[in-house]
Amino acid sequence: MQGQIEQEQLNGQLLKIQHEHQKSEAQVSGAAEAERVEAFVSKLEATVPKLEDRIAMWQVLRKTDALQVVSQGGANLYYTPNDVDLSIKS
Secondary structure, eight states: HHHHHHHHHHHHHHHHHHHHHHHHHHHHHHHHHHEEEEEEEHHHTTOOOOOHHHHHHHHHHHHHHHHHHHTTTTTOOOTTTTTTOOOOOO
């Protein structure tokens, strides 16, 4: 019984360490992504003066990346008229 208690305590400590490690990885990944965005936006400043336009360009690139990832798998992707700005007018 004592051995089981000790094992559970060790499992709890391991989970805590793994959680901290995942948290650190997420922070590093987020910081790297922020640097990529900043570099992209600042490099376009001379050619695209409006910040909103540069951010919109970044968002389009990210959507393209996401679509490429989805298209590689076996997932089905459904678009609604709102997703593609589609309207039917008579």
